[in-house]
Amino acid sequence: MSEPRESNAAGEKIAKVIARAGVCSRRDAERLVAEGRVKLDGKVLESPAERVRPGQIVLVDGKPIAEPEPSRLFRYHKPRGVLTAARDTDGRPTIYDTLPPSLPRLMPVGRLDINSEGLLLLTNDGELKRRLELPATGWIRRYKVRAFGEVTDEQLARLGKGITVEGVTYGPIEARLERVQGDNCWISMALREGKNREVRRVLGHLGLDVSRLIRLTYGPFQLGSLGKRLVEEVPPKVLREQLGGAIKKPVRERTRH
Incomplete structure (x- = not known):
């Protein structure tokens, strides 16, 4: 997770400074710059690549950003x-x-x-x-899932090689059938990417309708x-x-x- 450290003399990129101050994420900070809502020493910034040196004043929507709080x-x-x-x-x-x-x-x-x-x-x-x-980061997210329908251990095991659903490719997923209760089954799943609605879309592709999705761990x-x-x-x-x-x-x- 390490990245090259930026020189204090050269300063840090404006989006990173805004994010560190807890105003918003770096991506949203870049959007604020693009919308002309960020000033550095009174000048409206045009590029999120602009660097902020110690002592310079950053304004977002006309208000100075706070000093960075300790990471929590x-x-x-x-x-x-x-x-x-x-x-x-x-x-x-x-x-x-x-x-x-x-x-x-x-x-x-x-x-x-x-x-x-x-x-x-x-x-x-x-x-x-x-x-x-x-x-x-490669951090594993683990889930417990209840779904309506039937699935076999073999179908779930094949997810370990990854799968493509409606043009979207998902990486290897560790999935195991925990138990069956009537028309429902409980499945444990572990994945690293966490793409939008990944669990629901992958299980839906296998003919399952997810009725409950619980995230147990994040890294x-x-x-x-x-x-x-x-x-x-x-x-x-x-x-x-x-x-x-x-x-x-x-x-x-x-x-x-």
Whole structure:
């Protein structure tokens, strides 16, 4: 997960600085620059490649960005029926409607669709979010799935070689039939890519209708016994051990909510 360090004299790219300040992700920061909403020392920026040197002032929508907060990571047990989004035009509840107001501004690492539940990582650091989402991390996501229909061990084993569904190629998936209950079956799945609706689309291709999808792990971080709608900060020591160079600043002590 290491990347070449940027010289302090040369500065850091503007999108990275904005992300580190917790304003948004690096990708969204690049969009803000493209929309002319970012100024550096009073000048509207035109390129996300612009570098910020120590002492320079960055404004987003006319407001100075905050000093970067220590990197923090939280485990959240997302329930079904809640969107992984900041807001919804249809008025459906989002994860932010369920989070305690005492928490800092947090961004989700990856997504879980509205009908999925389980572990969702949240961070205050847009650059850390980007690192954790990169396919290059190779982190395994584990799921427990309930689906309507029949499937064989042989069909699931073939997913280990990868599969292409409607023109989209998915990498190797470890899948195992756990048990059968009437017309439903429970399947354990592990994958590294986590493409949009990957589990549902792959199992749908096998003739299964997913009725429940629970994410149990994201890399080294586990849902464990964390109750629904509860959030707990990853201990600083664990964060440093797992992420190493991705953490540029010391993390705060653990808090529970």
